[in-house]
Structure formats: structure tokens, C-alpha cells
Amino acid sequence: MSSTIETDAKVRLAEVVGAHNLLAGDEVGEDYGHDETLQVEPAKPAYVAKPGTAEEVAELLATASELRIPVTARGSATGLSAAARPVDGGLVISFERMNRVLEVDTVNHVAVVQPGVRLDELDKATADHGLAYTVYPGEQSASVGGNVGTNAGGMRAVKYGVTRHNVLGLQAALPTGELIRTGGRIAKISNGYDLTQLIIGSEGSLALATEVIVKLVPRLPHSATVLAPFREFTEVVQAVPKVIGSGLAPHILEYIDNLTMAAITHTSQLELGIPDSVRDTAQAYLVVALENREQDRLDADVQAVAERLTELGAMDCYVLDGSSARKLIQAREHAFWTAKAAGAHDVIDVVVPRSAMPEFLTKARELAMQNESGVVGCGHAGDGNVHLAVFQADPIKRQELLLAIFSEGARLGGAISGEHGIGRAKRGYFQALEDPAKIELMRRIKQAFDPAGILNPGVLFDPISPESEH
Numbered sequence: 001m002s003s004t005i006e007t008d009a010k011v012r013l014a015e016v017v018g019a020h021n022l023l024a025g026d027e028v029g030e031d032y033g034h035d036e037t038l039q040v041e042p043a044k045p046a047y048v049a050k051p052g053t054a055e056e057v058a059e060l061l062a063t064a065s066e067l068r069i070p071v072t073a074r075g076s077a078t079g080l081s082a083a084a085r086p087v088d089g090g091l092v093i094s095f096e097r098m099n100r101v102l103e104v105d106t107v108n109h110v111a112v113v114q115p116g117v118r119l120d121e122l123d124k125a126t127a128d129h130g131l132a133y134t135v136y137p138g139e140q141s142a143s144v145g146g147n148v149g150t151n152a153g154g155m156r157a158v159k160y161g162v163t164r165h166n167v168l169g170l171q172a173a174l175p176t177g178e179l180i181r182t183g184g185r186i187a188k189i190s191n192g193y194d195l196t197q198l199i200i201g202s203e204g205s206l207a208l209a210t211e212v213i214v215k216l217v218p219r220l221p222h223s224a225t226v227l228a229p230f231r232e233f234t235e236v237v238q239a240v241p242k243v244i245g246s247g248l249a250p251h252i253l254e255y256i257d258n259l260t261m262a263a264i265t266h267t268s269q270l271e272l273g274i275p276d277s278v279r280d281t282a283q284a285y286l287v288v289a290l291e292n293r294e295q296d297r298l299d300a301d302v303q304a305v306a307e308r309l310t311e312l313g314a315m316d317c318y319v320l321d322g323s324s325a326r327k328l329i330q331a332r333e334h335a336f337w338t339a340k341a342a343g344a345h346d347v348i349d350v351v352v353p354r355s356a357m358p359e360f361l362t363k364a365r366e367l368a369m370q371n372e373s374g375v376v377g378c379g380h381a382g383d384g385n386v387h388l389a390v391f392q393a394d395p396i397k398r399q400e401l402l403l404a405i406f407s408e409g410a411r412l413g414g415a416i417s418g419e420h421g422i423g424r425a426k427r428g429y430f431q432a433l434e435d436p437a438k439i440e441l442m443r444r445i446k447q448a449f450d451p452a453g454i455l456n457p458g459v460l461f462d463p464i465s466p467e468s469e470h
């Protein structure tokens with residue numbers, strides 16, 4: 001961009017949000033250039049705009065379309081696929097000022113929120129009403145807008161579903177400058193194409209959410225967590241469908257392999273009281289959390305689940321006290337930071353049908369061994385969502401391994417990502433493995449929403465023109 005065009009762009013963007021809400025050039029801090037993805041180079045955006053209203057977001061987009069400035073929306077930038085990593089010289093629309101819970105509606109059981117609201121803040125606001133928004137990705141500083149962008153999941157998806165199942169409506173700004181409303185405070189809708197669902201998971205490439213209507217459920221007062229070590233990894237994953245089939249409706253059903261368990265308990269200095277003889281021989285653990293309105297019903301469910309797990313081969317069953325349970329869940333949520341601190345080169349989240357998990361995991365380990373790499377992990381076992389930390393410093397070898405692992409996931413009927421998304425980090429694999437007819441259809445949808453191609457170029461698709469990503 002020439003300096004006259006840059007000055008013009010700066011003036012035009014400042015007219016929309018006010019000069020004090022626009023950062024340009026050297027004022028743009030390093031933090032705005034990346035999310036939490038490992039191995040993706042940060043970028044240097046030219047501008048960061050902090051709109052305060054939906055109208056300002058729409059106007060920013062219209063201006064960016066006119067001036068052909070690439071735009072990346074940013075929530076809390078905790079994403080793990082570089083979908084919030086902007087384009088060099090582009091514009092970041094940061095939702096940090098649009099961070100309010102507008103309403104907790106206790107009749108329709110929804111909350112109406114601005115996109116920049118953090119999940120921990122929404123959790124506090126809904127707790128006051130005995131309600132909860134049930135999408136809990138491991139990082140509670142994530143924003144609702146970012147959840148919409150990635151279709152975030154998390155541990156409770158096994159019972160409550162992912163963002164898709166918990167967002168009823170949106171207000172969204174289109175790249176062409178219009179504001180639309182989709183869905184509403186309604187449980188169902190059958191009015192043509194479902195634009196809410198199209199925008200969810202589109203990684204900020206179709207439209208930007210400026211208001212989100214999320215579903216709330218009653219917060220159940222009693223919960224318990226059971227930890228079951230197993231000698232064989234296959235036993236763990238074979239137990240999963242049986243636990244789900246029991247009708248006990250766990251709200252968390254996670255597996256943690258022995259290396260990951262050792263690492264996360266060490267990092268969080270968590271003593272679970274597991275005897276050394278069990279710890280030394282267990283290959284993996286299942287974590288089952290149950291909740292209920294009544295303590296005595298919960299106790300009966302815990303008893304039933306422990307019996308079931310023992311029948312299924314668990315070496316023992318530990319019912320964790322409240323504090324240990326909270327710490328273990330938190331340690332599991334922060335497994336990404338533990339993997340990063342241990343030097344992991346990538347973290348992936350392939351999803352496969354539950355029935356294929358044993359085969360997928362065996363194959364992923366074989367592939368890693370052949371490639372002289374390491375893979376360890378944990379995952380949302382109830383969803384077939386396998387999180388693997390990958391240790392391989394050589395980028396070429398790592399790429400070969402990831403392609404082989406993703407191909408195996410696809411062969412088994414799964415997908416590259418269950419919840420982290422494709423972003424920039426997995427774009428090449430997505431393009432290589434996805435059906436070309438679907439990619440082409442997605443491109444046409446993108447073109448219909450975003451004719452100027454300004455929204456998050458380089459995410460999902462290769463950039464169309466060289467100037468759309470530098």
C-alpha cells in the first residue's frame with residue numbers, strides 16, 4: 001500500500017471508531033499478530049480497530065471492502081489453528097470493547113451477549129440465575145465470538161453439544177456493510193437456509209457476529225468425578241460407548257494417557273492418591289464426571305458407573321473429592337500449556353467415530369514411530385475427539401506425519417479437526433484431503449458473503465490473489 005492510501009485508510013477507519021480506538025503502525029502491539037497456535041509465524045497488521053457497536057463493525061467492514069483491506073476478527077486469540085492470526089498489513093477488528101452480557105433472559109433461558117464477552121464472565125453472570133452456558137473449552141478467557149468463529153467444543157460437549165448446539169441466534173455484520181439478524185430467542189426455526197449455522201465455525205471468513213443469543217440450561221448443584229485407570233489403552237476406549245450407553249449421561253468423559261497424566265499432575269502439583277503399583281502399570285485413565293439435582297441420586301449414579309467401569313476392566317475407581325476433581329479437570333483443560341512447556345511442536349485434534357478410536361490411536365502411534373516422532377495425548381473420548389501433542393522438530397517430517405495421521409482419520413470416517421478448526425495452520429491438509437466439490441461449494445458461499453474477499457483471507461482456502469495475503 002502506498003503511504004497516501006495508508007493515510008487515507010487510517011483516516012477512514014478512525015472516522016468509524018474514533019482515533020482513540022484505532023491503533024496504526026508502531027502502535028499495534030506484537031500480541032495482535034498471533035493466537036496460541038504453535039509453529040505459525042506472527043503477522044504485522046497495519047491497523048487494530050476496537051469498535052464499540054454493531055454499526056461500527058458493519059461500517060468498518062464496508063470501508064475495508066471498499067479499500068480492499070484484509071480483515072481478521074479477534075476475540076481473545078486463544079485459538080489453536082491460527083484463524084485469528086491476521087494478514088500482514090491488514091486490519092484486526094478486536095472485540096475487546098464489545099464485552100457485555102446484555103441480558104440473562106430467565107423465561108426463554110437464553111443470554112444475549114456481545115461477542116467479546118469472556119466465557120468466565122458469562123459463567124459468573126449466568127450462575128447468579130442458577131443457569132449455565134455449557135460450552136466450556138479448556139480456556140475460559142476465550143470469547144463467545146471466538147467460540148462462534150471456531151464452533152468451540154470442550155469437555156461438556158459429550159452431554160450438551162458444541163457451540164452449534166448452543167447458539168440460537170446472531171446479529172452479524174456482513175462484509176458488504178449490512179447488519180442481519182438470524183434465529184432468535186426461539187428453540188426452533190424453519191425459515192430457509194440456516195445462516196446462524198453457516199456463520200458458526202466459519203472462522204471469521206463469512207460475517208462477524210456482533211451479538212450472540214446463547215442457550216442456557218439449569219445449573220445442577222451436585223457433581224462427582226470418578227477416575228479409572230486401565231491397563232490397556234484399548235480397554236479405555238472400549239469402555240466409552242458402554243458408559244454412554246448406560247444412560248448415566250456423564251457431562252465429562254475424557255481419556256488421558258499415562259504420560260500426559262504424569263505431566264499434567266506434575267505441573268499442577270496434584271496428588272490423586274493413586275498407588276505407585278497402579279500408576280506404573282496403567283496405560284491410560286478415564287475421567288467420568290456426573291451431575292444431578294439430588295445428592296442421593298448422584299451417589300447412586302456414581303456407584304453404578306464405578307461398578308460398570310470395574311466390569312469393563314478398570315484397575316480401580318477413585319471418586320475424587322471436590323477439590324481434587326476441580327484441580328484434575330483444570331489440569332486437563334490446561335494440557336495444552338503443559339504440552340507447550342514440554343516442547344511439543346504441534347497439537348492436533350482429529351475427530352473419528354467413537355468406534356474407530358482404538359484403531360486410530362494405534363495407527364497414529366505406529367505412524368509416529370515410523371517417522372521417529374512422538375505423539376502423546378488426551379481427549380474428549382465421548383466425542384471421538386483425540387488431542388495429540390506431536391513431538392518432531394523437523395518441519396518436513398512433521399508435515400509428512402500430520403498428513404498421514406489426518407489421512408488415517410479421514411479414512412476412518414473422521415475429520416482433521418473436531419473443534420480447533422482449520423485456520424491457517426491446517427489449511428494445506430484440508431485442501432489436500434477434503435472433497436474438491438465441497439471446497440468449490442464453500443468458495444462460492446464465501447464469494448456470496450464476501451465479494452471483495454476481505455474477510456480472513458488465507459483461512460480455510462489458499463488466498464485468491466497475492467495481495468489478499470502477504
Ligand SMILES: Cc1cc2nc3c(=O)[nH]c(=O)nc-3n(C[C@H](O)[C@H](O)[C@H](O)COP(=O)(O)OP(=O)(O)OC[C@H]3O[C@@H](n4cnc5c(N)ncnc54)[C@H](O)[C@@H]3O)c2cc1C
Pocket residue numbers: 035036072073074075076077078079080083084095115136137138139141142143144145146147148149150151152153154155202203204205207208209210333334335336337419420456
Ligand atoms: C489451553 C487451551 C485449551 C483449549 N481447549 C479447547 C477445547 O477444549 N475446546 C475447544 O473447542 N477449543 C479449545 N481451545 C481453543 C480456543 O480456546 C477456542 O478455539 C476458542 O473458541 C477461541 O476463542 P477466542 O475468543 O480466543 O477466539 P480467537 O482465537 O480470537 O478467534 C477464533 C476465530 O474466531 C473468529 N472470530 C473472533 N471473533 C469473532 C466474531 N465476533 N465473529 C466471527 N468470528 C469471530 C476469529 O477471526 C478466528 O477465526 C483451547 C485453547 C487453549 C489455549
